[in-house]
Amino acid sequence: MKQRPPAAAQKLLQRFLRSELAEEVLGDLEEKFYETNKARSVFRARLNYWYQVVNYLRPFAIKKFKTNPPNSADMFQSYLKIGWRNLFRNSTYSIINISGLALGMAVALLIGLWVFDELSFNTSFKNHSRIAAVYHHIEFGEDKLTIGDVSPPMGPELKATIAELDEATITTWPKEHIVDYENAPATITGLFVEPVFAEIFSLEMYAGSATALKEIHSVLLSQSTAEKIIGSDAIGKTFRLNNRDNMLVAGVYKDFPANSEFANVQMLLPMNYYIAIDEGTAQQMTNWEDLNFQCFVLLNETASLASAEAKMKSLLFTMGSNDIKAIKPEGLLLPMSRWHLYNEYKNGVPVETKANLIWMFGMVGVFVLLLACINFMNLSTARSERRAREVGVRKVMGSVRSQLVNQFLSESLLVVVAAFGIALMLAWFSLPWFNTLTAKQITFPWNNLYFIATSILFIAITSLLAGSYPAFYLSGFNPVKVLKGTFKTGEWIKRPRQALVVFQFSVSVILVLCTGVVFQQIQHAKNRPVGFLREGVFFVAIRTHDLSLANYNSLRTDVLATGYIQNMAKSFFPITGSMSADASLTWQGKDPAFRPLIALNSCSHDFPSTNGFEFVAGRDFSRAFSTDSTAVIVNEMAAKLFGDDVIGKKINFASGIEREIVGVIKDQVRWSPFTNQSPHMYFIKYEEYGFLTFRLVEGASVQAALTAVKEILKKYDQAAPFEYKFVDEDYGRLFHNEERIGKLATVFATLAIVISGIGLLGLSAFAASQRTKEIGIRKVLGASVFQVWKLLSQDFLKLILLALLAALPLGYYLADSWLTQYEYRTEISWWLFAVVAIAAVILMMLTVSHQSLKAANTNPVKTLRAE
Amino acid sequence: MIETRLGEFEEVILLLVGILGEGAYAYRIAEEFKGQTGRSVSIGATHSTLDRLQTKGFLKSEMGNATAERGGRRKRIFTITALGKRVLRESRDFKVSLWEQYPAFKVNIV
Numbered sequence: 001m002k003q004r005p006p007a008a009a010q011k012l013l014q015r016f017l018r019s020e021l022a023e024e025v026l027g028d029l030e031e032k033f034y035e036t037n038k039a040r041s042v043f044r045a046r047l048n049y050w051y052q053v054v055n056y057l058r059p060f061a062i063k064k065f066k067t068n069p070p071n072s073a074d075m076f077q078s079y080l081k082i083g084w085r086n087l088f089r090n091s092t093y094s095i096i097n098i099s100g101l102a103l104g105m106a107v108a109l110l111i112g113l114w115v116f117d118e119l120s121f122n123t124s125f126k127n128h129s130r131i132a133a134v135y136h137h138i139e140f141g142e143d144k145l146t147i148g149d150v151s152p153p154m155g156p157e158l159k160a161t162i163a164e165l166d167e168a169t170i171t172t173w174p175k176e177h178i179v180d181y182e183n184a185p186a187t188i189t190g191l192f193v194e195p196v197f198a199e200i201f202s203l204e205m206y207a208g209s210a211t212a213l214k215e216i217h218s219v220l221l222s223q224s225t226a227e228k229i230i231g232s233d234a235i236g237k238t239f240r241l242n243n244r245d246n247m248l249v250a251g252v253y254k255d256f257p258a259n260s261e262f263a264n265v266q267m268l269l270p271m272n273y274y275i276a277i278d279e280g281t282a283q284q285m286t287n288w289e290d291l292n293f294q295c296f297v298l299l300n301e302t303a304s305l306a307s308a309e310a311k312m313k314s315l316l317f318t319m320g321s322n323d324i325k326a327i328k329p330e331g332l333l334l335p336m337s338r339w340h341l342y343n344e345y346k347n348g349v350p351v352e353t354k355a356n357l358i359w360m361f362g363m364v365g366v367f368v369l370l371l372a373c374i375n376f377m378n379l380s381t382a383r384s385e386r387r388a389r390e391v392g393v394r395k396v397m398g399s400v401r402s403q404l405v406n407q408f409l410s411e412s413l414l415v416v417v418a419a420f421g422i423a424l425m426l427a428w429f430s431l432p433w434f435n436t437l438t439a440k441q442i443t444f445p446w447n448n449l450y451f452i453a454t455s456i457l458f459i460a461i462t463s464l465l466a467g468s469y470p471a472f473y474l475s476g477f478n479p480v481k482v483l484k485g486t487f488k489t490g491e492w493i494k495r496p497r498q499a500l501v502v503f504q505f506s507v508s509v510i511l512v513l514c515t516g517v518v519f520q521q522i523q524h525a526k527n528r529p530v531g532f533l534r535e536g537v538f539f540v541a542i543r544t545h546d547l548s549l550a551n552y553n554s555l556r557t558d559v560l561a562t563g564y565i566q567n568m569a570k571s572f573f574p575i576t577g578s579m580s581a582d583a584s585l586t587w588q589g590k591d592p593a594f595r596p597l598i599a600l601n602s603c604s605h606d607f608p609s610t611n612g613f614e615f616v617a618g619r620d621f622s623r624a625f626s627t628d629s630t631a632v633i634v635n636e637m638a639a640k641l642f643g644d645d646v647i648g649k650k651i652n653f654a655s656g657i658e659r660e661i662v663g664v665i666k667d668q669v670r671w672s673p674f675t676n677q678s679p680h681m682y683f684i685k686y687e688e689y690g691f692l693t694f695r696l697v698e699g700a701s702v703q704a705a706l707t708a709v710k711e712i713l714k715k716y717d718q719a720a721p722f723e724y725k726f727v728d729e730d731y732g733r734l735f736h737n738e739e740r741i742g743k744l745a746t747v748f749a750t751l752a753i754v755i756s757g758i759g760l761l762g763l764s765a766f767a768a769s770q771r772t773k774e775i776g777i778r779k780v781l782g783a784s785v786f787q788v789w790k791l792l793s794q795d796f797l798k799l800i801l802l803a804l805l806a807a808l809p810l811g812y813y814l815a816d817s818w819l820t821q822y823e824y825r826t827e828i829s830w831w832l833f834a835v836v837a838i839a840a841v842i843l844m845m846l847t848v849s850h851q852s853l854k855a856a857n858t859n860p861v862k863t864l865r866a867e
Numbered sequence: 868m869i870e871t872r873l874g875e876f877e878e879v880i881l882l883l884v885g886i887l888g889e890g891a892y893a894y895r896i897a898e899e900f901k902g903q904t905g906r907s908v909s910i911g912a913t914h915s916t917l918d919r920l921q922t923k924g925f926l927k928s929e930m931g932n933a934t935a936e937r938g939g940r941r942k943r944i945f946t947i948t949a950l951g952k953r954v955l956r957e958s959r960d961f962k963v964s965l966w967e968q969y970p971a972f973k974v975n976i977v
Contacts, residue, residue: 023940024942025910027940028914030940032894056910060918
């Protein structure tokens with residue numbers, strides 16, 4: 001059998017060997033192979049063949065791989081140059097194109113940053129995935145409330161009994177304290193915490209140590225607060241807290257990030273100090289009934305939240321007395337990821353109002369951006385017909401289709417990058433304004449990788465979308481047809497363009513409609529009768545020891561003596577503040593199973609008159625009746641609970657005191673003006689701490705009155721800072737959220753309208769310019785300006801009407817579903833829709849007419865002469 | 868620029884081409900080199916040198932006839948050009964002149 005050279009080696013050789021050498025070399029090697037085979041062995045022959053092949057790996061013998069370098073870099077440069085020139089040649093279109101796109105992008109950027117900020121809330125804590133807060137569902141008659149308030153023994157009990165938890169700690173709720181350092185009192189929000197708090201929430205110390213929380217008279221200040229009230233070297237300094245005790249600054253921690261739960265906590269105080277304040281606070285620590293604290297737990301790394309939750313579910317019910325058992329507390333652990341957006345419950349079911357708002361604005365951002373992209377696409381497709389000739393010439397000159405695609409895509413990339421640059425600047429400049437509007441402290445994440453990646457992806461997608469039509473459609477033209485002039489883009493290509501215009505316009509109208517409804521709702525709530533006086537009334541919190549001990553009557557006499565103040569009262573909660581609530585009240589004829597929750601506020605005799613309560617039955621508190629020291633005034637809702645003819649009815653408080661109803665007042669707005677109100681009552685009790693309410697003499701100088709009151713309060717307590725709030729301003733705070741939504745919606749709706757307007761302007765200008773000749777001929781043949789205007793405008797009018805047809809019902813539906821979250825809500829009025837529809841038509845027709853009339857008024861000689 | 872100086876290996880290969888005459892193709896030359904010097908050399912290396920010598924203009928080549936042991940493939944036959952011959956001669960003369968200038972060998976050379 002004849003031996004053959006190794007095929008693999010041969011193949012390899014042919015792979016790299018220059019083809020013109022193949023014959024001789026293969027021949028030589030084969031000759032050598034047979035020679036060796038004959039003289040020695042087939043193995044040696046094969047080995048040698050390989051050796052010879054490898055030895056042909058020499059520059060002279062190796063194929064020159066064709067690297068005929070394509071000049072793509074040069075071509076790209078040329079595309080950019082042509083694109084750049086095109087931008088300037090059609091400067092109007094370019095400005096419309098780029099500015100519209102930039103606006104949309106800027107809006108999307110800002111909204112994106114906002115959404116990101118909201119979603120990343122609380123993620124700065126190292127243990128954020130393991131932290132949870134203790135909540136309870138509790139029942140009051142028909143209502144099921146969900147509260148984050150727990151009693152102090154909850155913390156130690158949870159830690160001791162539930163293996164899934166690494167830590168459990170209680171804290172108070174954030175409260176304002178008076179910090180007096182070198183006679184400069186300031187109001188600082190503080191939180192009483194246990195030492196383990198620093199560990200759970202990964203407290204970062206700037207100076208000093210967090211172990212100070214184990215002491216009694218030591219505090220930790222946030223860096224910015226320490227800087228503000230003491231200076232750069234705060235450690236070791238002492239200040240007077242609430243004009244009561246001297247506290248040592250033992251540590252300074254880095255401020256909690258603005259988008260975190262404790263952002264407003266400026267000072268951490270040891271729980272040991274809280275316990276040491278007085279006997280009452282010491283007793284609280286073992287009292288299961290005292291639901292006045294928060295409780296946080298740190299889950300074991302491997303444990304599941306659900307199993308820990310199952311174990312603590314009935315803890316409060318088991319430990320509590322009958323009063324606690326009566327409200328049927330059912331514990332739950334709210335993981336940190338849900339604290340910010342998902343912490344509200346209604347009847348035991350989570351309500352996602354806040355999260356929905358975020359998604360709602362997120363969608364608005366996406367839509368505004370989409371509108372801008374649509375503009376961009378529409379304008380580039382409209383203009384692309386003009387470039388058909390350019391494509392024809394390029395093809396004749398030998399351009400390959402892929403080159404044309406590249407050309408159009410790179411042009412679109414150029415525009416998108418320019419627009420993105422402008423958008424970045426716009427967003428950056430408007431960020432401070434946006435932060436005020438949203439009450440956020442968002443900074444530009446220049447060096448955030450996600451941000452950069454998203455931006456690049458975004459640029460790529462937009463330019464691909466906008467450039468795809470000319471790139472793939474135009475590049476497919478037959479150059480002969482295009483250059484002969486018989487080419488005409490089909491009717492079918494107009495359809496998507498019109499559909500996009502309709503879509504764009506619908507979105508804008510819907511946004512405007514919804515904005516209108518938001519404002520209607522705010523106005524509706526503002527017009528709600530509040531049942532107390534808002535003008536000319538202000539209140540001052542009593543936070544310092546000496547002021548709390550001041551004699552009420554002599555203080556009141558002094559204040560009234562100034563002549564600026566018509567009346568003064570003291571109460572535990574201010575008229576615009578929260579109230580305590582009690583379900584343990586009883587009265588004659590009450591069904592024991594019926595335990596309605598009644599809101600309570602204790603006050604001095606003068607509180608109703610100072611705040612201008614409106615009585616529907618009975619009378620105000622009066623010092624003339626000595627029995628009034630146990631009197632109560634109830635609102636209409638409460639009166640309904642107690643039965644008919646409530647005046648004179650006795651109400652028994654859990655403390656054993658029996659109180660008599662002396663008056664019924666109109667229902668007041670004491671919670672959010674957007675919700676149903678609840679039964680509540682005012683009873684006489686002179687507490688030490690609380691609020692002083694002052695009502696100005698009509699026509700008195702506000703400034704003079706404030707100074708006078710300040711002087712008098714100084715007389716009673718040197719250390720008390722004079723911080724007052726006017727009732728109307730404080731009440732206005734309740735509208736902040738909705739007003740913020742309203743403002744944001746206005747901005748976005750306006751921008752949406754502007755962007756669609758820009759788009760329409762561009763399209764109408766294009767439509768007019770395309771028909772220049774036609775218009776010229778029509779005019780020569782006697783068409784009037786009106787006829788030409790009609791000719792050009794009616795197409796757009798049809799589109800606008802179509803858009804309205806889609807937008808009005810959809811807008812109604814969306815606005816209506818937004819309103820359902822409010823218990824006190826307005827009816828959506830038809831006139832709002834009519835106004836928006838008419839305004840939209842007028843606005844858009846003005847935009848279109850601007851171009852139509854310009855075309856209609858052009859001298860036909862000019863348009864027809866030019867070729 | 869074409870290099871015109873001749874290396875030692877190149878010179879030997881050039882001479883072998885001259886010796887082999889009609890049978891001067893890469894494989895044969897490589898075999899002859901081994902036969903004459905006792906040193907083995909790969910066909911590739913030889914071919915590479917032949918190619919270089921051709922580029923320098925000392926050799927020319929054309930395809931010869933095919934034989935069965937080569938699988939019916941033709942061989943490339945190299946022949947020395949006039950320039951090649953002159954360069955060989957010059958190289959020899961140069962060395963001889965050097966030998967003559969070396970006193971220790973002067974006597975023996977005659």
